[in-house]
Amino acid sequence: MPSRMAHVGWLAVIAVLVTTAPAAAQGACPPTKPDMLGPFYVAGAPERSKTGDGLTVQGVVRSARACAPLAGAKIEWWSANGQGQYDDAHRATQVSGADGGFRYVTDMPGKYPGRPVHVHVRVSAPGQKTLVSQVYPRPNQSDVTLDFVLVPDN
Numbered sequence: 001m002p003s004r005m006a007h008v009g010w011l012a013v014i015a016v017l018v019t020t021a022p023a024a025a026q027g028a029c030p031p032t033k034p035d036m037l038g039p040f041y042v043a044g045a046p047e048r049s050k051t052g053d054g055l056t057v058q059g060v061v062r063s064a065r066a067c068a069p070l071a072g073a074k075i076e077w078w079s080a081n082g083q084g085q086y087d088d089a090h091r092a093t094q095v096s097g098a099d100g101g102f103r104y105v106t107d108m109p110g111k112y113p114g115r116p117v118h119v120h121v122r123v124s125a126p127g128q129k130t131l132v133s134q135v136y137p138r139p140n141q142s143d144v145t146l147d148f149v150l151v152p153d154n
């Protein structure tokens with residue numbers, strides 16, 4: 001009986017190693033790279049998930065700590081309109097769902113000089129450092145799927 005118990009113990013250890021080692025080795029949840037805030041951020045944009053058509057950005061807000069999904073994270077979006085000008089019609093605030101998920105639909109931003117096409121985003125959640133970043137859709141890319149990974153405060 002003692003040797004059987006020992007086997008069960010080893011199996012548990014192996015199970016833990018198998019399930020945790022790959023994530024640790026690959027750094028499964030590296031924090032999202034911050035990017036410039038730029039001059040056009042305006043706080044307090046209306047809460048909505050759609051400000052246009054043709055470009056969908058979706059994913060999950062997570063903490064870099066254990067990749068944990070963050071429910072109730074605040075996601076603020078702003079981008080240029082089709083003419084390459086920032087306007088209030090392309091500003092929105094969203095809150096991530098119970099599973100940390102979000103889905104935002106907007107127009108493909110127009111070009112403006114000196115920058116690749118981009119959508120600005122600011123993601124904040126209790127206990128995490130606020131992330132300011134940008135999403136860069138490729139030309140003709142209508143769907144972008146990505147997670148926003150925040151760094152814990154401590």
Ligand code: FE
Nearest residue numbers: 038040118120
């Ligand atoms: Fe910009």
